[in-house]
Amino acid sequence: MKVAAIIVAAGRGTRAGGPVPKQWQPLADRRVIDWALSLFLSHPRISRVVLVLHPDDLPDWPETRGIEAVTGDASRTASVRNGLEHLASSDVTHVLIHDVARPCTSPETIDAVLDALGVAAAPALPVTDALWHGENDRVVGTQDRTGLFRAQTPQGFEFAAILAAHRNHPDIAADDVTIARAAGLDVVIVPGDESNLKITHPSDFARAEMHLRGQMDIRIGNGYDVHRFGPGNHVMLCGIAVPHDRGLQGHSDADVGLHALTDAIYGALAEGDIGRHFPPSDPQWKGAESHIFLRHAVELATEKGFRISNMDLTLVCEHPKIGPHAAAMQSVVGEMTDLAPNRISIKATTSERLGFTGREEGIAAIATALLIKP
Ligand SMILES: Nc1ccn([C@@H]2O[C@H](COP(=O)(O)OP(=O)(O)OP(=O)(O)O)[C@@H](O)[C@H]2O)c(=O)n1
Numbered sequence: 368m369k370v371a372a373i374i375v376a377a378g379r380g381t382r383a384g385g386p387v388p389k390q391w392q393p394l395a396d397r398r399v400i401d402w403a404l405s406l407f408l409s410h411p412r413i414s415r416v417v418l419v420l421h422p423d424d425l426p427d428w429p430e431t432r433g434i435e436a437v438t439g440d441a442s443r444t445a446s447v448r449n450g451l452e453h454l455a456s457s458d459v460t461h462v463l464i465h466d467v468a469r470p471c472t473s474p475e476t477i478d479a480v481l482d483a484l485g486v487a488a489a490p491a492l493p494v495t496d497a498l499w500h501g502e503n504d505r506v507v508g509t510q511d512r513t514g515l516f517r518a519q520t521p522q523g524f525e526f527a528a529i530l531a532a533h534r535n536h537p538d539i540a541a542d543d544v545t546i547a548r549a550a551g552l553d554v555v556i557v558p559g560d561e562s563n564l565k566i567t568h569p570s571d572f573a574r575a576e577m578h579l580r581g582q583m584d585i586r587i588g589n590g591y592d593v594h595r596f597g598p599g600n601h602v603m604l605c606g607i608a609v610p611h612d613r614g615l616q617g618h619s620d621a622d623v624g625l626h627a628l629t630d631a632i633y634g635a636l637a638e639g640d641i642g643r644h645f646p647p648s649d650p651q652w653k654g655a656e657s658h659i660f661l662r663h664a665v666e667l668a669t670e671k672g673f674r675i676s677n678m679d680l681t682l683v684c685e686h687p688k689i690g691p692h693a694a695a696m697q698s699v700v701g702e703m704t705d706l707a708p709n710r711i712s713i714k715a716t717t718s719e720r721l722g723f724t725g726r727e728e729g730i731a732a733i734a735t736a737l738l739i740k741p
């Protein structure tokens with residue numbers, strides 16, 4: 368079985384509204400389109416992913432590894448057909464056709480459809496509400512719901528069969544099962560999922576967001592570090608050499624800010640602290656630049672499937688004054704972590720001349736990091 372996925376994303380999302388078509392709108396920290404793409408790209412049983420885009424959107428689509436971008440057409444049916452024709456002379460044996468507008472589809476639904484193939488299989492849910500006919504805000508009739516289902520995607524087909532069915536069905540159809548049925552194909556119904564909703568109207572964004580956030584692994588971690596002052600003419604703080612009449616002492620470059628940020632990430636991952644990964648007893652870390660530690664923590668987070676959402680750091684000291692350097696620190700930390708500066712907060716406070724920071728014996732730093740695994 369060699370399976371391709373066709374994700375149709377050439378619609379204009381008129382019912383959903385918004386400044387751009389719905390697939391480009393933000394949803395739970397990504398764009399709607401990214402949810403469907405990452406689901407199919409990461410599914411082990413899918414070998415090719417074809418993305419059908421509107422002609423206006425195609426020029427802006429960056430060439431992306433593993434995604435074959437194809438031009439869409441005036442109707443969903445015609446867009447699907449373009450995707451199928453793109454695969455026409457390939458060795459693909461089966462195809463899953465999916466709406467980009469369904470960002471909450473689960474890998475289990477994909478597996479259920481693939482397991483049921485066959486010639487054709489698609490997820491659906493039995494209708495549970497009473498059904499009426501209505502006119503001018505009045506009920507004019509009722510409809511028996513026995514045997515009625517609400518169709519979802521991805522809809523799966525034997526490739527040659529659905530290609531032929533589409534070629535023989537030039538008219539617009541509600542979905543690809545309709546076209547398969549018109550060609551006489553037998554379609555198996557597999558259980559759909561209430562959360563596999565299609566973003567159609569503005570209120571659907573909130574429902575999808577609630578589901579996706581509920582599914583996410585969201586981790587918070589804190590980091591705290593202190594370094595004492597010693598001789599020197601600058602302190603390293605968040606990767607910036609800040610002029611000062613003393614330096615900070617430590618086994619590494621004593622960048623207390625980067626250390627707290629690093630420990631916050633390790634903390635969120637339940638991966639101990641810097642000392643566990645870079646033991647102070649190991650001479651190779653003597654005088655080390657602390658960006659090494661922060662980069663390691665970020666890599667570890669990425670390896671475990673997490674993305675850093677934001678970080679917040681407070682430096683506690685009377686001097687040096689941090690405000691004039693905060694923007695530069697944000698930008699340097701942004702480079703180290705691959706985060707936009709507006710996701711990194713760097714601020715400072717004095718301790719009102721109380722305690723060791725108040726007596727200017729050293730600098731303390733407190734950090735929080737929020738990590739998300741979709
Ligand atoms: N010419 C079209 C129309 C629709 N679609 C895709 O088909 C799916 C289902 O369509 P729908 O939810 O109706 O999306 P839109 O057509 O974008 O929405 P609207 O009808 O509100 O404009 C969506 O993923 C949409 O991008 C497509 O690829 N090409």
Ligand SMILES: C[C@](O)(CO)[C@H](O)COP(=O)(O)O
Pocket residue numbers: 443466517518519520541542543565567
């Ligand atoms: C394909 C589909 O999602 C199955 O429920 C649905 O038919 C698409 O309908 P739309 O009117 O094009 O949104």
